[in-house]
Amino acid sequence: MNTGPARIEINEVGPRDGLQIEKAQVPTDDKVAFVDALSDCGFARIEVTSFTSPKAIPALADAQEVMRRIRRRGGVVYTALVPNIRGLERALEVGVDELNLVMSSSETHNRANLRMTREQSLAELGAVLQAAQAAGVPSNVSLSTAFGCPFDGDVPADQVLRLAHQLAEAGAAGITLCDTTGMAYPTQVAALCERMARELPAMPLTVHLHNTRGMALANAVAAWQTGVTRYDAAAGGLGGCPYAPGASGNVNTEELVHMFECMGVQTGVALQPLLAIVRGLPGLVRRELTNPLLAAGHRLATHAPPAWLAERFGPA
Amino acid sequence: MNTGPARIEINEVGPRDGLQIEKAQVPTDDKVAFVDALSDCGFARIEVTSFTSPKAIPALADAQEVMRRIRRRGGVVYTALVPNIRGLERALEVGVDELNLVMSSSETHNRANLRMTREQSLAELGAVLQAAQAAGVPSNVSLSTAFGCPFDGDVPADQVLRLAHQLAEAGAAGITLCDTTGMAYPTQVAALCERMARELPAMPLTVHLHNTRGMALANAVAAWQTGVTRYDAAAGGLGGCPYAPGASGNVNTEELVHMFECMGVQTGVALQPLLAIVRGLPGLVRRELTNPLLAAGHRLATHAPPAWLAERFGPA
Numbered sequence: 300m301n302t303g304p305a306r307i308e309i310n311e312v313g314p315r316d317g318l319q320i321e322k323a324q325v326p327t328d329d330k331v332a333f334v335d336a337l338s339d340c341g342f343a344r345i346e347v348t349s350f351t352s353p354k355a356i357p358a359l360a361d362a363q364e365v366m367r368r369i370r371r372r373g374g375v376v377y378t379a380l381v382p383n384i385r386g387l388e389r390a391l392e393v394g395v396d397e398l399n400l401v402m403s404s405s406e407t408h409n410r411a412n413l414r415m416t417r418e419q420s421l422a423e424l425g426a427v428l429q430a431a432q433a434a435g436v437p438s439n440v441s442l443s444t445a446f447g448c449p450f451d452g453d454v455p456a457d458q459v460l461r462l463a464h465q466l467a468e469a470g471a472a473g474i475t476l477c478d479t480t481g482m483a484y485p486t487q488v489a490a491l492c493e494r495m496a497r498e499l500p501a502m503p504l505t506v507h508l509h510n511t512r513g514m515a516l517a518n519a520v521a522a523w524q525t526g527v528t529r530y531d532a533a534a535g536g537l538g539g540c541p542y543a544p545g546a547s548g549n550v551n552t553e554e555l556v557h558m559f560e561c562m563g564v565q566t567g568v569a570l571q572p573l574l575a576i577v578r579g580l581p582g583l584v585r586r587e588l589t590n591p592l593l594a595a596g597h598r599l600a601t602h603a604p605p606a607w608l609a610e611r612f613g614p615a
Numbered sequence: 616m617n618t619g620p621a622r623i624e625i626n627e628v629g630p631r632d633g634l635q636i637e638k639a640q641v642p643t644d645d646k647v648a649f650v651d652a653l654s655d656c657g658f659a660r661i662e663v664t665s666f667t668s669p670k671a672i673p674a675l676a677d678a679q680e681v682m683r684r685i686r687r688r689g690g691v692v693y694t695a696l697v698p699n700i701r702g703l704e705r706a707l708e709v710g711v712d713e714l715n716l717v718m719s720s721s722e723t724h725n726r727a728n729l730r731m732t733r734e735q736s737l738a739e740l741g742a743v744l745q746a747a748q749a750a751g752v753p754s755n756v757s758l759s760t761a762f763g764c765p766f767d768g769d770v771p772a773d774q775v776l777r778l779a780h781q782l783a784e785a786g787a788a789g790i791t792l793c794d795t796t797g798m799a800y801p802t803q804v805a806a807l808c809e810r811m812a813r814e815l816p817a818m819p820l821t822v823h824l825h826n827t828r829g830m831a832l833a834n835a836v837a838a839w840q841t842g843v844t845r846y847d848a849a850a851g852g853l854g855g856c857p858y859a860p861g862a863s864g865n866v867n868t869e870e871l872v873h874m875f876e877c878m879g880v881q882t883g884v885a886l887q888p889l890l891a892i893v894r895g896l897p898g899l900v901r902r903e904l905t906n907p908l909l910a911a912g913h914r915l916a917t918h919a920p921p922a923w924l925a926e927r928f929g930p931a
Binding site for chain 2: 411447482485486487493514519554561595602
């Protein structure tokens with residue numbers, strides 16, 4: 300089996316991509332505590348919040364307050380989603396290390412999610428990229444539906460690459476290929492990541508996976524085998540997509556960390572404090588979260604054999 | 616990305632490995648109907664039942680009746696688990712196409728699960744293999760805990776290979792490497808499968824994966840990349856392990872089929888009739904089963920865009 304990089308980076312997106320669709324209104328104090336706890340786990344990046352209009356996403360209306368109040372730990376890049384110039388202004392007022400801009404690879408999803416055509420999004424993002432550059436803040440762009448669109452179906456790789464080239468020219472400091480509704484499959488992920496590396500070798504590439512159809516970890520390994528070093532993930536698998544019925548959330552950070560650490564790949568993330576955070580998530584979002592890894596524990600968390608064994612066979 | 620075989624075989628183990636640990640007593644009629652429905656999906660093999668002592672596994676006490684009453688469809692190999700000579704006799708009375716014998720790769724799991732030392736198991740299986748050969752019925756051997764033991768922790772590959780060689784010499788017609796409690800990870804799966812192929816190139820190899828820590832599909836891809844063509848799976852992810860707290864079930868057949876079909880790998884299994892069966896499983900086992908793929912549908916099962924899109928942007 301072809302192996303990938305010996306070290307990867309994990310971007311925890313739970314505070315933004317997870318909390319934005321939760322029904323429960325999470326108090327600002329709890330959001331700050333969530334991010335502060337994540338800061339101690341060893342993530343490369345934490346996507347803290349979104350400077351979307353509070354009307355569009357009321358759950359994150361306290362974006363500025365959260366950014367102001369979190370403890371910024373050295374070595375962690377604190378990012379936030381910024382949809383437009385107004386959002387950029389709000390973000391710059393409180394300071395973010397890096398911006399995450401977003402548009403869709405497919406036309407219908409862009410219209411449904413952002414209420415703009417892709418043409419309009421490119422113009423808007425171009426303006427944000429320019430203003431952010433002027434302010435000295437690097438901007439990553441997340442391309443939603445890069446592996447398939449819940450409305451348009453398959454998204455041709457050419458279409459994704461064309462957008463990636465346009466965004467590179469417009470000044471993107473990184474590109475994330477997002478499997479927004481869990482439509483990606485391993486050979487497709489590998490092919491698209493390979494093509495990105497070939498055509499845009501200097502552009503830092505991140506993959507953002509969802510586990511809707513069970514393939515998130517398989518897709519992560521496929522990306523890793525092509526050399527991808529940056530992965531978005533959400534603690535507890537928070538998140539989802541409001542436009543795709545049954546769509547489950549982001550790849551679980553803890554499952555991703557556990558798998559890569561099993562394979563001897565350094566993630567920088569400490570699993571035990573992360574699992575402690577995951578254990579507290581149902582309290583944060585006020586709903587049950589099924590979490591197989593949390594129930595089962597680390598693969599080497601062994602159990603005592605049944606007591607009758609010693610009686611029957613003598614001491615082991 | 617290295618790709619694997621263009622065609623794989625799936626062994627549906629739900630009727631045996633799934634139902635054996637269900638609390639609900641499933642009526643014989645329902646078991647027969649379950650197997651008959653599976654027969655129409657295109658599986659290479661169906662593991663129908665287990666000829667274990669009815670005292671040990673009361674849920675499958677009707678093994679003979681089920682085997683007698685199922686409709687045997689041409690092209691499907693109907694297998695059953697057989698633990699010992701007494702089980703073999705019961706199996707031969709009703710006719711099975713292939714036997715599945717079982718022992719553990721690790722000492723403590725063998726003692727806990729089979730109440731024998733591995734030495735005793737090897738002797739018992741040797742006798743069964745000989746008697747089955749005399750009766751003209753091929754026998755596959757499933758090696759439990761091949762990727763880790765919930766009591767002993769990591770299981771050295773040498774230990775698994777030594778058992779595989781001994782079983783090959785004793786007359787096994789195939790060997791299954793079982794990740795009984797979901798401890799396997801992709802690079803490990805690839806390494807062990809490669810070694811099996813190198814040291815026992817003529818021995819048909821099956822992998823049996825559990826999704827306890829989310830890695831089942833990633834492990835399946837890893838096995839496939841090394842050339843493995845045979846996969847155990849259980850519809851709806853039924854199954855588990857009574858000795859490992861929190862252990863979830865077998866890899867979901869429908870997720871496995873869906874993923875491989877997405878990658879252009881022929882499984883022979885038709886997804887739609889399989890999903891219809893999965894939809895009925897909560898009724899069969901009388902408990903809720905969370906099933907992401909069933910909720911989300913095929914990756915290309917697209918949705919209508921929101922109605923306001925046309926108003927805002929005109930017809931697509």
